Amino acid sequence: MSENIHIQKLTKTYSGSNTPALDQLTLKVESGEVYGFLGSNGAGKTTTIRLLLNFIQPTAGTATILDKDIVKDSVAVRRHIGYLSGEIALWPNVTGDELFAYLGKLQQKDNRAYLAELIERFTAEPKKRIGELSKGNRQKIGIIQALMHQPEVLILDEPTSGLDPLMQEVFYQTIREASARGAAVFVSSHNLAEAQRMCTRVGIIKHGRLIREQIIRDDLNLGAPMFRIVCKDESSIQRLRTKPSSLKIISAEGNSVVAQPLHSIAAALKELSNYDIVSLTTEQLNLEDEFLEYYGDGA
Amino acid sequence: MKDIIAWELKRRRSTILWWTIGSLLLTFVILALFPSIRDKANQLNQVLDQMPSSLRGLKTGGAASINVGDPAQFLNSQLFYITLPMIWIILAITRGAGILGKEERDHTLELLLARPISRGRLLLGKALAFGAEYSIVTLVSLAFILFVAPIYDIHISSSSLALATIYTALFSLSFGYLAFCLQAANTLTKRAATALAVALSFGGYIIASLSSLTDWLKTPSKFVPYHYFNPLDILQSKTPRGLLIYMAAIFVFGSLLAYVGFRRRDIE
DSSP states (O other), rough: EEEEEEEEEEOOOOOOOOOOOOOOOOEEETTOOOEEEEOTTSHHHHHHHHHTTSOOOSSEEEEEEEEEEETTHHHHHTTEEEESSSSOOOOTTTTHHHHHHHHHHHHOOOOOOOOHHHHTTTTTTTTSSSSOOOOHHHHHHHHHHHHTOOOEEEEEESSTOOOHHHHHHHHHHHHHHHHHHHHHEEEEOHHHHHHHHHSSSEEEEEEEEEEEEEEEOOOTTOOEEEEEEEEHHHHHHHHHHOOOOOOOOOEEETTTEEEEEESOOHHHHHHTTTOOOEEEEEEHHHHHHHHHHHHTTTO | OHHHHHHHHHHHHHHHHHHHHHHHHHHHHHHHHHHHHHHHHHHHHHHHHHHHHHHHHHHHSSHHHHHOOOOHHHHHHIIITTTTHHHHHHHHHHHHHHHHHHHHHHTHHHHTTTTSSSHHHHHHHHHHHHHHHHHHHHHHHHHHHHHHHGGGGGOOOHHHHHHHHHHHHHHHHHHHHHHHHHHHHHSOOOOHHHHHHIIIIHHHHHHHTTTTTOGHHHHHHHHHGGGGGOOOHTTTTOOOOOHHHHHHHHHHHHHHHHHHHHHHHHOO
16 A cells, blocks of 8 residues: 655744644555544644644654655645645635535535535535634535545545534445445544544654554454454464464464454454463453553643 | 636625726716816915815825816825825725735635645735726716716816826725735734734825925924825826835735745645
8 A cells, every 4th residue: 555644754843832743753654544533622633634734833853744745745646636624614605515615616526426426425505604604514514525526535524523423434435435446534523423424543742752553453453353362382473473474463472463354254253372471361352442542641 | 817816806795896986986076176266266266275284185195285176186186186095095095905914814714825835826816806896986977077077167188187087096005906916915903904004005195295384293294105106297197106116015025025024834
């Protein structure tokens, strides 16, 4: 898979501040991946997004989107981006239709059939003035403007804020389709359940530093269970880590590994019978626990 | 570019309409007063002559005496020196500081900057939209003045009337453009850019108008734009060189400042 977003040691220190809002962030988001960017308020999520969009200039480091530099080639980069800001701001005295027409012209990429499909899918009200819409309906307009040109990279800041559960489901489905089409999705969220449900991988950011990345699920095995396998000795672990034929190793620590069946559970269990296994339990990833591990101390 | 201009004009159509109506009404009232004022010119001139010179200066741009029965002097004192600039400066500064500044504060600017359009082109688009919006108000007023002035016995050549209106419009626009450029470059916040433009225009008006009466204001008045704005000279077909230099400086240096500043600065 190709890297649609590649961030290397990206740093931003705002003028008048000695502390970097973003400190040497390095991460990659591949084509087809849905990357959740988690962190508390002020952790650096929005700063990262604003840097990627070239709204603000990096103090140090680089980032490329589709192999184009976000600063030098920002105009070319933005041809391929769909963006939704955290608190969607739209002109209140225009209708959704007028907004889509205007932004479509500026984007130089008009896909009316897909726009009509999105409007229908989200049951948006494009004939009404935006100022007359409820928060949820304004959010739908914001989501549609970000998706309507079927971009290769989606950068979304708190995208489901204000959406009811039904519309959230529609949104997840639309993001899954974009991901299946090959789009890289970079989504910042406070909603851990949502991230766990929507993302293939998450990164936790704290005080401007990426402190943890976690695979949530592999695209090859959507919905497959994960096993925590504890082996008796190191050699079994080494063999399991280097030559698993029917298992994908998610993480490894000491004499235990977390793995996911690649094809079927039966095939995985058959292969595991060749190892000296002490225990085998199913593992349920709990993103909330992961998050609290880093944020729970209140630091 | 044309999409940005069309979008701004469409979104602002009712505001443009009301500014145009306000501008026309004010102009109409002043032009329609001329026959009555001309008929009583001697009395009114006496009243004006008896006014404290400082007050008279505010109406005449510092001239020692005035004959309100003369169409050119009437238009200078009643329309071009203060009334039209006052309304147009307010329009220009409000829009100049707001066309980018308000969008940045409301975060709607991000919707535009997320599209494949360079900051330079966006800046130019906004500047042209601002110019187009302002031109509609002032050009309709110009056509109105040319049409209505002869009806009320104001017989001044159309070219002189047109030039006086155009210079007045450009002079007023210069303050709004300054606010636009300072805001774009982020040299000042929207509020500070507005305050500076207002101080330079209306503060400058007071300094320039009173400078002929107070010695210590003579030198500072040379540094305010109003010092170079004399509509009577334009109505009498004189070329306002000082005004042209001032306006050229504002438009050239302001554009440079805005372009260099806006291209790479952080959007708030």
